[in-house]
Amino acid sequence: MTVATHRAEPVRRRRARALSSALAPAVFLAPAVVLLLVYLLYPLVDSFRLSLLAWNGLGETARYVGLENWVRLAHDQVFWLSAGNNILLALFSVLIQLPIAIVLAVVLDEASHGSRLLKILYFLPLLMSSVAVGVLFKNVYDPNFGPVNSILEAFGLYDWTQDWLGDPHLALASVIAVVCWQNIPFYMVLFLAGLASFPRELNEAARLDGASEITIFWRLKLPHLKGTFRTAVLLAVIGSLRYFDLIYIMTGGGPDNASELMATYMYRTVFSSFQLGYGSTIASAMFIVVTLIAAVSFRISRRFETEI
Amino acid sequence: MTSITLAGVTKKFGNQPVLAGIDLSIADGEFCVFLGPSGCGKSTLLRMIAGIETITAGELQIGGQTMNDVPPAERRVAMVFQNYALYPHMSVFENMAFGLRQAKTPKAEIDQRVREAARILQIEPLLERLPRQLSGGQRQRVAIGRAIVRKPDVFLFDEPLSNLDAALRVHMRTEIANLHRDFSQASVIYVTHDQTEAMALADKIVLLRAGADILTKGSIAQIGAPLELYHRPKNLFVAGFLGSPTMNFLPATVEAAKTDGVTVRLESGEALSVAVDGAGLAKGARVTLGIRPEHLEMAAEAVAGQTITHTVEAVENFGEYSYLYLQSPMPAPFIAKVSGDAVGMAGRAVAFQPLAHSCHLFDEAGEALPHLASA
Amino acid sequence: MSSRSLSPGRIAIPVLGLFWLAVTTLPFIFVVFTSLKTQQETYANPVWALPESLNFSNYLEVLQGLFFTYLKNSVIVISISVAIILITSSMAAYALARLKFRLAGPLFALIVAGMIVPLHITLVPVYLMTRDMGLYDTPFALIGPYVATSLPISVFILTEFMRQVPKELEEAALLDGCGPFKIFWKIFFPLSRPGLATVAIYNGIMLWNEFIFAYVLTSSPQNRTLPLAIWDFQGQYSANIPAILAVVTLTSLPLIIVYAIGQERIVNGMMAGSLKG
Incomplete structure (x- = not known):
């Protein structure tokens, strides 16, 4: 009887299982990684982008000023x-x-x-x-x-x-x-x-x-x-x-x-x-x-x- | 139907081979023990059969079906781990029921099977307890119970008694033997490093060797019934591994080699005849003579021939038997095990008379010469 | 032992112990006493004078204000954040500790490195992002940053914890027919309870007292958390010292009550949480 069940198992199901165990790390890590990307890594990078702007934070007044802010910081x-x-x-x-x-x-x-x-x-x-x-x-x-x-x-x-x-x-x-x-x-x-x-x-x-x-x-x-x-x-x-x-x-x-x-x-x-x-x-x-x-x-x- | 066959099975961790050339078949209902020194890969072999270790090369069949890539839960095997591996946060009942629940077994049947197993193992009063509230022996029973409820075709035991104290170990050993009698349709594979356990339990012992030799000779040193391995070791490794105290080995040269017996001369000049087939041995060839300590019988007075005489260096008396530590040119201790007390023997020269058919002879490659069919 | 009873250590130890007890507790006593005084008393009498009578009017005034709104917001934000932290960090920790995949090592190192990032750097971009998402000035604006900033330490603690779970339990579960998801949910998650408790206590306390994100991402009292109650009341009562100190007492009370119930656990949780590699 056991033999029968083993033989009967479709190849597709076995493939699906192999795929799911290969994907498992990604699934487990996804929520944490997404949150870290959005709220930690992106802001970190964005901070450097913003450092190249002159902007009061409101509306469409942002102006690209290159390294001007960094020069100002140095002094x-x-x-x-x-x-x-x-x-x-x-x-x-x-x-x-x-x-x-x-x-x-x-x-x-x-x-x-x-x-x-x-x-x-x-x-x-x-x-x-x-x-x-x-x-x-x-x-x-x-x-x-x-x-x-x-x-x-x-x-x-x-x-x-x-x-x-x-x-x-x-x-x-x-x-x-x-x-x-x-x-x-x-x-x-x-x-x-x-x-x-x-x-x-x-x-x-x-x-x-x-x-x-x-x-x-x-x-x-x-x-x-x-x-x-x-x-x-x-x-x-x-x-x-x-x-x-x-x-x-x-x-x-x-x-x-x-x-x-x-x-x-x-x-x-x-x-x-x-x-x-x-x-x-x-x-x-x-x-x-x-x-x-x-x-x-x-x-x-x-x-x-x-x-x- | 539940016979297990391994063909050319190999295991490597990275590039490091741990098991090589495993060809083995275990019959339906057989109790098979994997025995060997630490590092021989016996647990790895068991885990490969369980499906929690991948097989590098070769084929594994259970019940005539290739199982290399079948997930563990579908191999109809159950395993008892060395440290029991009970789920610490589940009660005894939940531990035993867990696998059945995963298999979507009806609740009533789970209940009935768990209680049945608990009855057999006499752990019914413990069903609501947590593993940490149990003694070592009780945990062991629960671990076995967890295996029983699954009604597997193959029981796998990984050194199940090594965490118990000596007295309990003997007791549980008997219980495992009884269990095998009660579930005789299932095969058992049992891993241990303890030769006493192996001798006591096994229908068949698979003795594995460790080290570099596995590449040239394969992992399996010998397969056979316990007494076969004891009386007819195929090579020096098997001869030296089984038996306690271990077999005495003496270098010798062939004096006369015939098909109905071989005479060898020891370094002491004494000659002994050994009941092995000497075909293929040349006169003067270097061989190793093996005699188990329990086969060194003290010679009766004034018997000439087939004796070796050694000075006793020290004596250990155990009441039932005694060990005589004999002077020998070899670095390994040379021991005779004699029955009864041996008082005042130290310092005396004693003659021993080993029987020709209980001596073993190994050629230069370490392979045993075939024994003559006993008369 | 008795011959040593007069050694310098025997004298110094109680003296030092009591001295620091005074340093620690005197400010608290000052706060509680003053909060029970009337405004006139604080001008007329010296600070160390006992209150003339137990005057709870300051407390009543505070409690009749928005105090409970702040408290409710804190409870909501912190419980949702901690729940998300526990689930996401334990899942990630399980993958990093037990699943074999090539990036496990580098990814773990990267996440753990997140522990030294100064949060204030992310403040401006997170503020802009929150505004764009339409979450600005809602309690929910805080959950994202709170969870993200707590993740590195939580993943670190739980990964270390799960690495210690015996391999055989995983194998037994495999034989019992569990896949990675069941093994996590049925075995590793429940077995990590002590680690999860540490993570919950440490992050819960840190976030309960968090100031800067709450200050920047919310603006109206209806949507702010407890630490900002003091800030807002301070603006409101600027000269009424007893009332301000009543707020200080009240906002500190919830944690102190929790602490009174489980000191050992909290002290140990705070320690384990801070002791990174």
Whole structure:
């Protein structure tokens, strides 16, 4: 009977099946690939096309201007200032967030009592939207009613009170502090996960050898976190180069471009100055900068990986 | 009707040949074991029959029909995997019913078949459980149950017992043997690296070899009934693979070669006669003498001829039998397995008297000389 | 152990722990306290003074506004987006992890490279495209960009996940008569539940808080998502600090409630989601 059914199977059906298994990858990938093409790849390419236009974004007024926008960008001090601010942000993210995060991770790892509760509370800032955090700290920094100045005044430190977000010398630093506040918990949990894989026997062996907790931290735990640290640096650098939210919400890039980032400058150029073409030039330049730096960072971190 | 035939089957991964020149036929209802060292391709061969590995060259027939390009589900085979491969997110019942559902079997029949299989395997109370809630042995039963419900023409087992502990392994081995008796119309192909399993279960053993030799000699070292492979190994590979402890090999030269027996001289100067057909052997030819440890019987006092004398280096006593480790010029251990206790034997020279018809002789190419028909 | 009880670590650890607890929670306390004050109180009393009475009028005012419209939009946009993300990314991941085809390697690398693309670059073209499609200023304008920007990381997580499913399960399903589509739907999709949960949590939270696309692609309050509630209220109440902070509290509340229910899962999901190769 089985033989009969096999013989009876039409060749056409077998062919259809072979075809369907050959087409299967295409069918499975199609939805994702189409979405990525439409909403990621096409905009990326289109951004470069738009960078060659002078256009306010409305109607049929677009005019092809060749590389004019790119020449303008090369001489645009605000763009280079904002790129510099991006790099400052990256630098301080790495220098401030990661050390604090490592210390907090070790604290949580060591503190047996209530460490779970602390971890839950520490994580809260990460769950808030940037708008909530931005508006919250705008009020915290408020020169008249904000708690920062109020507390300084309460201690009699009237000279220390500042217009934290309004002073061009302070604005960037003030915002970076908030960026750190929001992102430290992220790196903390990252390092906590790294510490979780620290072999317990190693800790016990070191104690038997008479090593103090501080020695264990510097000589054993820190080296153990090397891989996690590398990942954290990559994430912090790439994240900083494309940063937008908190700065836009808290200062809009001001005052006088003091806290301008590439992304906020791009945004304002397009949606406030209605220079859609030039804004796209900034966006495209940003893409080039981020891709280059990301590629270089990956390279460097790979090399570290192979060396160590 | 469900005989399986392989003709000239070959398998390559890239350019790397893993199986070559497989010619094999398995009869209706036969229990066939693929045995061999790791890397010999025995699992690959099974997977090719199942249809989850493509056949590079050659033809596979099941029930007289070419199956090379037939999808696995239509080959009327069922497979039990080494790690059971139970679907972790389905209950035991769903695991067994899954294949039937794909085949659009009526619900009532699915239910009846699954319960029947569960009854046979004594896993009825487990039907609603998930695989992770089962012990290794229970998972094994479910995997077998999944095969049974499909009422296949061929059962394929891929090292099904290797994940179980020793005691359970022996128990499940018996159950698989019983199962084959209950489903005697179906053929079984069973892959294992464990010769005990093979000897215990098989109607027919296919012993496969690994390595570069497969290109010149083909993958199949010998096909035959278990005792045939044990008593009449065709070559050095088969002789050395089957049996535990493994067969002792001694270099020798031919003293006299006749069709009714051959006399060889060992390096120690001792001469032994072997009951093999010596046609084609020249005097002085180099040969290898093979004697299984269990065939090395201690000689009675003052018997002359057909003896070899060796000094005992060490003794292992197991109560029922003992291993004597003998001094020999060869690097491999030279072992005699004697019954009963062997106390105080170490250091003594002992004479052994192997029977002529239980000795094996291999020519320089490693092929066995044919044994004389036993009188 | 007891001899070590006075080592510097034993003192430093609780001190540091409590210090950071203050850094984390004081802003939240400031927000909640101030949101319960009247506008006069904020001018007259110092910031750290407790509210004179529990004054929920700010909350009432906010809730009587469009708050629930923003919330509804967020729920709709995020659930549709996450559903599409789960289906499309798991399908792609299955093909990349398990089906053998020549382009699998390069395609995977290309999709994963999408993780470092700064989204703001796509903002202007996506804005123009949305306008052309007639989706501008509808909640649905957000779904396309949200799904696309979440796909690289989701495909990455799920591909890694599906690579670990034992090959034998696939083979057993093949013997049971399944083709690639059934194998995906009956075996791989259900088995990827932990990976799918990670993808849903990570992207759900990220998109719930997303600002810039929502800001650019929608303009009227009826069509905007929750993060923009704060932005819009801020314009509306500019000087009424307690009311603005009441909005901050209210918009943050949904996630905090969800977090209170499943902290471990969310923390782990956020981590796994961010830990790319």
